Amino acid sequence: NAGVTQTPKFQVLKTGQSMTLQCAQDMNHNSMYWYRQDPGMGLRLIYYSASEGTTDKGEVPNGYNVSRLNKREFSLRLESAAPSQTSVYFCASSEGDRALHYNSPLHFGNGTRLTVT
Amino acid sequence: AQRVTQPEKLLSVFKGAPVELKCNYSYSGSPELFWYVQYSRQRLQLLLRHISRESIKGFTADLNKGETSFHLKKPFAQEEDSAMYYCALPSGGYQKVTFGTGTKLQVIP
Numbered sequence: 001n002a003g004v005t006q007t008p009k010f011q012v013l014k015t016g017q018s019m020t021l022q023c024a025q026d027m028n029h030n031s032m033y034w035y036r037q038d039p040g041m042g043l044r045l046i047y048y049s050a051s052e053g054t055t056d057k058g059e060v061p062n063g064y065n066v067s068r069l070n071k072r073e074f075s076l077r078l079e080s081a082a083p084s085q086t087s088v089y090f091c092a093s094s095e096g097d098r099a100l101h102y103n104s105p106l107h108f109g110n111g112t113r114l115t116v117t
Numbered sequence: 118a119q120r121v122t123q124p125e126k127l128l129s130v131f132k133g134a135p136v137e138l139k140c141n142y143s144y145s146g147s148p149e150l151f152w153y154v155q156y157s158r159q160r161l162q163l164l165l166r167h168i169s170r171e172s173i174k175g176f177t178a179d180l181n182k183g184e185t186s187f188h189l190k191k192p193f194a195q196e197e198d199s200a201m202y203y204c205a206l207p208s209g210g211y212q213k214v215t216f217g218t219g220t221k222l223q224v225i226p
Contacts, residue, residue: 004160040126040218042203045215058213090160090161105166106161106163108161108162111160
């Protein structure tokens with residue numbers, strides 16, 4: 001039982017390059033999230049998916065796109081990377097069933113450290 | 118809009134001293150708050166949630182609606198408590214969770 005798995009762990013991009021961060025969870029969770037973590041700014045929500053087939057913008061969605069490929073997988077794409085996107089990216093999931101697990105806790109992946117030069 | 122404020126970026130205490138990590142929130146509904154912890158080179162993990170009213174690793178947190186606070190407390194700090202602590206507030210409904218900026222706790226031996 002791996003929980004939430006993110007790949008890659010590290011990535012260096014040049015300005016303008018694109019890449020996709022992968023995330024998968026094996027806990028049969030409904031909701032999945034992408035956060036970025038920056039010094040002094042805490043964790044900021046980029047996008048989230050309350051359930052399979054839906055995605056919504058968080059606080060800082062500009063420059064990113066997401067795909068909820070199926071219940072297990074939620075990917076984050078940077079179409080044209082910028083230095084401002086240098087950050088640590090965390091994927092998370094939660095049970096997210098309003099009827100049964102309202103405000104259930106988040107389970108995080110290990111993070112992807114991205115540097116854009 | 119909901120907001121979570123953690124006023125201290127860094128809190129240094131000596132081993133055995135009491136710890137209080139501050140968290141204040143702004144939310145129009147009935148809040149349900151969490152504390153998450155990130156130890157060095159580990160993933161973020163849930164420490165405790167207020168509805169459980171439990172003590173985890175000696176930490177407790179009480180929701181004070183009058184002061185809109187959810188401070189994390191421990192009577193006697195241990196070196197292994199050194200970590201980054203985040204207070205979090207779900208908005209409800211769609212599980213949209215807002216985090217504070219985090220407080221780094223440093224326990225000095």
